[in-house]
Amino acid sequence: xxxxxxxxxxxxxxxxxxxxxxxxxxxxxxxxxxxxxxxxxxxxxxxxxxxxxxxxxxxxxxxxxxxxxxxxxxxxxxxxxxxxxxxxxxxxxxxxxxxxxxxxxxxxxxxxxxxxxxxxxxxxxxxxxxxxxxxxxxxxxxxxxxxxxxxxxxxxxxxxxxxxxxxxxxxxxxxxxxxxxxxxxxxxxxxxxxxxxxxxxxxxxxxxxxxxxxxxxxxxxxxxxxxxxxxxxxxxxxxxx
Ligand SMILES: [Zn+2]
Numbered sequence: 001x002x003x004x005x006x007x008x009x010x011x012x013x014x015x016x017x018x019x020x021x022x023x024x025x026x027x028x029x030x031x032x033x034x035x036x037x038x039x040x041x042x043x044x045x046x047x048x049x050x051x052x053x054x055x056x057x058x059x060x061x062x063x064x065x066x067x068x069x070x071x072x073x074x075x076x077x078x079x080x081x082x083x084x085x086x087x088x089x090x091x092x093x094x095x096x097x098x099x100x101x102x103x104x105x106x107x108x109x110x111x112x113x114x115x116x117x118x119x120x121x122x123x124x125x126x127x128x129x130x131x132x133x134x135x136x137x138x139x140x141x142x143x144x145x146x147x148x149x150x151x152x153x154x155x156x157x158x159x160x161x162x163x164x165x166x167x168x169x170x171x172x173x174x175x176x177x178x179x180x181x182x183x184x185x186x187x188x189x190x191x192x193x194x195x196x197x198x199x200x201x202x203x204x205x206x207x208x209x210x211x212x213x214x215x216x217x218x219x220x221x222x223x224x225x226x227x228x229x230x231x232x233x234x235x236x237x238x239x240x241x
Pocket of ligand 1: 057058059060061062064070071072073074
């Protein structure tokens with residue numbers, strides 16, 4: 001293959017995309033070069049427009065256009081009383097595609113303790129509390145992954161919402177242990193939504209974290225300490241009702 005720096009750079013970039021390696025990247029590039037007008041030009045223009053105009057909403061965390069209000073949290077025609085909390089935008093899209101949920105979304109942008117660099121402040125948890133207080137929200141559905149990080153995040157949010165007396169539920173049956181929302185099929189997702197469980201009754205929380213394998217888990221009073229020490233805990237922790 002000829003050594004053309006522009007192509008080499010493009011191969012490196014496309015290879016970074018999910019599910020694509022250098023072989024796929026070369027095929028994509030050849031397809032674009034052979035279809036300059038129909039593919040390459042509009043693709044380059046669209047990428048540029050998305051780069052300039054699409055941002056993450058700093059209230060709900062979903063994607064929005066720079067030039068218009070957020071369709072998820074600022075659309076005045078919507079009048080939902082439920083918020084579904086997810087980790088990532090791909091989770092929101094998966095749930096939307098299943099049509100199992102009608103309500104607002106709140107996209108955290110990650111989980112607590114999923115890496116040492118992930119800070120609590122980076123997640124939109126404070127913004128979630130604000131939204132719940134400001135709007136007539138009756139239920140917060142925690143649709144975080146069934147991973148240790150996802151469940152830790154769900155428990156932290158549940159704890160943060162304790163004083164609001166709002167119903168808090170989380171997805172239950174259907175979620176495989178260690179599974180991620182975005183990889184579930186529609187049937188599993190629908191089952192998980194239909195069988196979601198309440199996490200609180202009244203103002204008092206009825207759920208406590210339970211050690212799954214061994215060791216003890218006490219609800220931390222200082223989550224910043226928890227965030228730095230939690231990844232070092234050797235056993236998996238799961239929460240049951
Ligand atoms: Zn928004």
